[in-house]
Structure formats: structure tokens, C-alpha cells
Amino acid sequence: MGVVACTRDCYDTCIFEPVTSGGGLADLRPVKWFPVLGFTCPRGRADVRRLRSARRVKRPLMRRESGFVEVDWGRAVAELAGRLKAADPRRVVHVEYDGNQGLLTWYYPARLFNAIGAASTDYSICSAEGHAALKLHWGRSWGMLPEELAGARAVVFWGVNAAVSFIHGWAVAKRAGAKIAAVDVAPTETLKSADLPILVKPGTDVVLALGVAGELIRRGLYDADFVRRYTYGFEAFSEYATRFGPEVVEAETGVGMRAFEALVELYARGAKTVIGFSLGRTLNGGDAVRAISLIHALLGDPLGFFYSNSGAWGIDFDYLRGLHAGGPSWVVPMGLLGGAVDKFDVMYVWNSNPVMTLPQGDRICGAAQRGDLFLAVHEIVLNETAQCADLVLPAPTYLEKDDVIYSYWHNLLVYNKAAAQPIGEARPEHWVVREVARAMGLEGHVLIAEDPWAAVDRALRPAGMALVELKARGAVPLRRGDPLRFDTPSGKLEFYSLSAERRGASPLPSYARPAAGYVLTFTSEPMHTNTQFFEEYGAPPPVVYVNPEDFRGEHACLERGGASIRVRLVADPDVPRGVLLMRGIPKDAEGRPVNALVDGTPNPYGGTPRINTTAVDLRPC
Numbered sequence: 001m002g003v004v005a006c007t008r009d010c011y012d013t014c015i016f017e018p019v020t021s022g023g024g025l026a027d028l029r030p031v032k033w034f035p036v037l038g039f040t041c042p043r044g045r046a047d048v049r050r051l052r053s054a055r056r057v058k059r060p061l062m063r064r065e066s067g068f069v070e071v072d073w074g075r076a077v078a079e080l081a082g083r084l085k086a087a088d089p090r091r092v093v094h095v096e097y098d099g100n101q102g103l104l105t106w107y108y109p110a111r112l113f114n115a116i117g118a119a120s121t122d123y124s125i126c127s128a129e130g131h132a133a134l135k136l137h138w139g140r141s142w143g144m145l146p147e148e149l150a151g152a153r154a155v156v157f158w159g160v161n162a163a164v165s166f167i168h169g170w171a172v173a174k175r176a177g178a179k180i181a182a183v184d185v186a187p188t189e190t191l192k193s194a195d196l197p198i199l200v201k202p203g204t205d206v207v208l209a210l211g212v213a214g215e216l217i218r219r220g221l222y223d224a225d226f227v228r229r230y231t232y233g234f235e236a237f238s239e240y241a242t243r244f245g246p247e248v249v250e251a252e253t254g255v256g257m258r259a260f261e262a263l264v265e266l267y268a269r270g271a272k273t274v275i276g277f278s279l280g281r282t283l284n285g286g287d288a289v290r291a292i293s294l295i296h297a298l299l300g301d302p303l304g305f306f307y308s309n310s311g312a313w314g315i316d317f318d319y320l321r322g323l324h325a326g327g328p329s330w331v332v333p334m335g336l337l338g339g340a341v342d343k344f345d346v347m348y349v350w351n352s353n354p355v356m357t358l359p360q361g362d363r364i365c366g367a368a369q370r371g372d373l374f375l376a377v378h379e380i381v382l383n384e385t386a387q388c389a390d391l392v393l394p395a396p397t398y399l400e401k402d403d404v405i406y407s408y409w410h411n412l413l414v415y416n417k418a419a420a421q422p423i424g425e426a427r428p429e430h431w432v433v434r435e436v437a438r439a440m441g442l443e444g445h446v447l448i449a450e451d452p453w454a455a456v457d458r459a460l461r462p463a464g465m466a467l468v469e470l471k472a473r474g475a476v477p478l479r480r481g482d483p484l485r486f487d488t489p490s491g492k493l494e495f496y497s498l499s500a501e502r503r504g505a506s507p508l509p510s511y512a513r514p515a516a517g518y519v520l521t522f523t524s525e526p527m528h529t530n531t532q533f534f535e536e537y538g539a540p541p542p543v544v545y546v547n548p549e550d551f552r553g554e555h556a557c558l559e560r561g562g563a564s565i566r567v568r569l570v571a572d573p574d575v576p577r578g579v580l581l582m583r584g585i586p587k588d589a590e591g592r593p594v595n596a597l598v599d600g601t602p603n604p605y606g607g608t609p610r611i612n613t614t615a616v617d618l619r620p621c
């Protein structure tokens with residue numbers, strides 16, 4: 001048997017050797033290859049157990065007055081096809097995200113909806129803001145590989161709780177003996193373990209990064225030759241960044257002179273940066289990502305940062321989704337979908353749990369329960385979105401189907417061969433949409449007629465890979481592009497972004513001072529990836545960590561815009577005043593999704609909502 005890669009939305013993309021016993025899958029052994037290094041996380045260790053979870057959906061379920069009843073696949077497919085055919089395509093929306101990163105699982109099924117011109121989301125819930133922000137200056141968003149992290153003398157983990165949510169990146173940096181700095185808004189495990197922990201006020205990271213850049217320029221600690229040969233707009237950036245002196249930095253960010261000085265020194269010694277996705281989910285977050293990346297432009301190190309390498313390999317995701325021969329009639333930002341649910345009659349969900357993970361996602365459930373929305377969900381377990389659905393279709397886990405898995409960190413592409421038989425009547429995502437398309441009379445449409453594996457093969461060609469070779473080898477390293485090639489209007493690395501200027505955005509990273517008041521923010525916790533593994537480890541507790549000077553009492557209500565959640569309070573003197581910290585994506589003390597409350601305002605570059613800087617009121621209740 002070959003290897004399988006964990007398909008979860010996780011930096012690490014662990015690779016395993018399946019271990020069989022008595023003819024069945026018994027365990028997953030993490031490979032010893034770099035950067036998997038022979039270890040994994042609690043989720044990876046539970047994946048085999050999860051195959052037989054009591055919450056698995058085993059057969060198609062249709063909602064009746066009395067609750068769910070089991071139906072056969074023919075009945076389920078006919079029901080969904082009938083609903084889609086009867087609806088105005090503009091009032092049909094498909095909602096999917098990275099619950100499984102497989103090319104067939106995540107990307108391919110959108111073809112059905114792009115064939116009929118349904119509405120789509122903008123896929124902005126996580127990394128989109130940072131991708132778009134980086135492209136403004138670099139013409140790309142990819143950067144450092146694990147091999148380069150392993151050679152770092154110093155690493156700054158900025159806005160990422162790597163010790164919990166990026167355990168292999170953390171291990172690679174630690175094993176390299178790198179001096180580690182961490183920048184975050186709350187005392188995460190990463191911050192507590194860092195040589196240089198830096199607490200920054202929420203929404204002000206951009207000021208800290210501009211301050212570092214300005215200081216490097218002021219002291220002449222930048223690579224003048226690189227700047228001259230490869231960059232555009234240095235003078236404008238230099239004049240701007242040097243306005244953010246240490247006093248400005250301290251006043252805006254709360255970072256004192258000594259910590260600031262230590263961070264500048266670390267960068268002057270060539271520190272690398274891991275830029276966390278959480279930054280894109282904050283006020284000024286895209287601008288923070290822009291400014292941090294430009295520190296590495298100054299240092300003449302175009303591979304000095306890592307954000308996401310998903311765009312490095314050349315895989316044609318648009319082809320997989322069928323954008324060459326179809327497309328959405330309109331696009332709704334993920335942060336606003338919950339509030340726009342009345343614009344839809346039919347919603348098809350796979351690979352995600354929007355009732356829990358999207359701002360105001362609870363309204364999807366409300367609309368389905370009122371009968372205003374026909375909600376169909378293709379899922380592994382009866383999660384919160386499936387529980388509200390009219391139709392639930394059983395999906396296999398990644399261990400029960402063949403797929404192709406890429407990583408957004410390391411460069412190994414993996415052909416996942418099913419390591420276990422599907423439970424019950426679970427069917428893969430591409431099978432379902434093709435059956436529904438057939439029932440709608442769309443089997444001749446170019447997007448449906450193409451065999452899914454042929455589509456995967458075609459999408460891999462720009463990455464220099466053929467499916468037949470990948471199947472034969474199991475895991476294959478991909479190559480990224482030339483780091484000194486910048487796909488920008490000037491053809492250079494742009495300190496001053498011409499594409500931002502052309503679209504009316506600030507050519508330089510900008511800053512809007514956050515309003516005073518309490519800010520609800522989130523960090524990762526080790527037992528869950530988003531809302532996966534609730535069935536194994538239970539949901540994270542409805543706990544908010546708060547500075548005891550801010551609030552005393554056991555429970556409180558957090559309120560925003562008419563929404564309210566009730567939480568248990570845990571006093572933590574390490575949490576900065578004004579910050580309310582939650583772990584994971586929990587429900588509140590009454591079982592309501594916490595995301596009913598969060599800020600769905602799209603950020604300016606990639607549209608990612610400002611979940612991590614949600615301004616709330618706090619009162620006893």
C-alpha cells in the first residue's frame with residue numbers, strides 16, 4: 001500500500017503509511033520524511049477511529065414532519081435535481097470550503113453549479129485577504145518552503161499559534177535552533193514559548209511592521225543592491241515607513257521600546273517570518289500582511305516569508321471548478337452570506353459547516369427551518385449544518401476515497417488511494433454532482449461530460465505533473481517558480497503597488513486606528529480543525545479568557561448588533577485589557593454558534609471578514 005496525506009485545512013499536510021490488521025485499516029503511521037518527521041497531531045491520530053463515529057451519515061436522509069427518514073440514492077438525487085431545475089439559478093448558491101483539500105473533493109463539484117450559472121461564494125473566509133494583499137506587491141503570494149525554514153537562524157511567528165496549529169513548522173524552526181519571536185494579540189502557546197514574545201493591540205500589527213521597516217531603512221540595514229535591481233517605489237515607501245518611529249509604534253500598538261528594538265535586531269540578522277492567516281481576519285489585516293512581507297523586500301530575501309504556498313505549484317484550480325466553460329451568475333462574500341440568505345431558495349453545501357463557521361451562519365439554519373430555503377448537505381457526520389438540512393447525503397472520509405492532495409506549505413503532491421471501504425452508502429463528491437447533473441439532463445455539458453480524473457490530469461499539467469506518473473510514484477515534489485520574477489505592472493517587486501493604485505486602493509500599507517472597547521478574538525486549540533472532531537473530542541467549551549481588571553464574574557453576555565451570546569468567563573491576567581479570547585470555534589453556553597455574533601465585514605483586498613477583531617459589549621448575565 002502507498003501513502004495517504006491528511007486532507008485537512010492545516011499547514012502541515014501530514015503523510016501517513018496506512019497500517020492494516022485483519023484485512024482492515026488499523027492505524028496511520030506518520031512518515032519519517034522531512035517535514036513530517038514521524039509525528040502527528042491528535043486529529044491525525046483519531047482519523048481511523050473517526051471512520052466508525054456514531055455521528056456518521058450512512059444513508060441519504062430526507063426531512064419529514066417527524067424528522068429524518070432514510071431514502072435511497074435515486075430518490076435523493078431526484079429530489080435535489082428537481083429543486084435545482086425548478087429554481088432561478090441566481091437563487092441557487094453552493095457553499096464549500098477546505099474541509100478536505102482534495103482536488104476532486106473540494107474543487108471539482110463546483111462544475112455543476114458553474115454549468116447552470118448559480119451563485120457562488122468568494123471563498124474568502126480564511127486566507128483570501130492575505131493572498132490578495134501579497135499579490136499587490138509581489139504579484140504572487142507564495143514564499144518560503146520548509147527547507148528554508150529549517151535553515152533559519154531566527155523566525156518570527158506573526159499572528160499564528162504555530163505550537164498548536166502548525167506543529168511541524170514549529171518543530172522545524174525549533175530543531176533548527178532558531179531564535180523564535182512571536183507576535184500576537186493574546187498569550188497563545190506560541191507566544192508563551194517564544195524567546196521574544198510580543199503582545200500587540202488588535203488591529204495594529206501593520207504599525208509594528210511599518211515601524212520595523214522604517215527602522216531598518218533609517219539605520220541603513222537593508223539590501224540596497226537588491227532594492228535597486230529588483231524593486232519599484234522604494235523612495236515613497238521609505239518616506240512613509242520612517243514616519244512610524246518607535247514612539248508611534250508604542251503609542252499605537254502597545255509594544256514597548258525594548259521589545260521593538262529586539263524585533264528590529266532579529267530582522268537585521270535575517271529573521272524569516274511565518275505570517276498567520278488570522279491576520280487577514282482582522283481590521284487592517286491585509287495591510288499588516290503587506291507591511292510584514294515588505295520587511296523581507298528590504299532584506300533582499302524574496303523567500304523570507306511564508307504565508308501560503310497554494311499558488312506556488314501552478315495547479316489549475318479554476319479549470320477544476322469549470323471556470324473555462326461556465327461560471328457563477330454572481331458572488332456573495334462569505335462574511336455576508338448569513339445576512340443574505342433570503343436571496344436564495346436552494347443551498348448546496350459540501351466540505352464545510354457554514355452554520356458554525358460563517359458570520360451569522362445560524363441564519364442559514366433559521367431559513368431552512370422556516371421552509372424559506374431548501375438546504376442540501378453532503379457530509380461525513382451529522383454536523384450542525386446537516387442537522388438543519390432538508391436533505392443530507394452521506395460522504396466518505398478522506399481515507400475512503402481516491403483523490404489528489406496538495407499542501408499549502410510543503411511541496412509534496414500525494415495520490416491518496418482509498419485505505420478503507422466506505423461506510424454505509426457514502427459516495428464521493430464528484431459522483432454526487434454528476435448523478436444530479438444527469439438527472440437534470442446536463443450530462444452532455446462540457447463541464448460534466450469530462451471525466452473527473454481527466455479534469456484532474458489537465459489541472460495538474462501546469463504544475464508539470466501527469467496523473468499517471470503521480471499514481472505510480474504516490475508522492476512527488478513539485479517545483480515553485482522563479483523567486484525573482486514578479487508578476488506586477490512594473491515587473492518588479494513593488495514597494496509602491498501600482499495595481500493597488502489602479503484600483504483606487506492605497507499603494508502603501510495603510511492603517512485605520514481601531515475604535516476603543518472590547519475586542520473578541522480567537523485562537524486555535526489542539527483537538528479540532530475548525531469544527532471537525534466535535535464527534536471525537538466534543539466541542540470546545542464556551543469560555544472567554546478575560547483580564548480580571550476588565551471583568552469579574554462567572555458568566556457574561558457578549559453583544560453586538562442585536563446578537564448576544566452567553567459565555568463562561570475565565571480570569572487570565574496575561575490576557576491584555578480589552579481583549580476577550582476564545583479558543584476554536586465554540587458554541588455558547590446555550591448551544592448557539594459563537595459566529596452568530598462575529599464581524600462579517602469584508603476586508604478590502606480579498607474580502608476576508610474581520611472575525612478576529614469583533615467589537616463587542618460585555619455585560620453580566
Ligand code: SF4
Nearest residue numbers: 006010013014041044
Ligand atoms: S490536522 Fe494537520 S497536523 Fe494533524 S494530521 Fe492533519 S495535517 Fe497533520
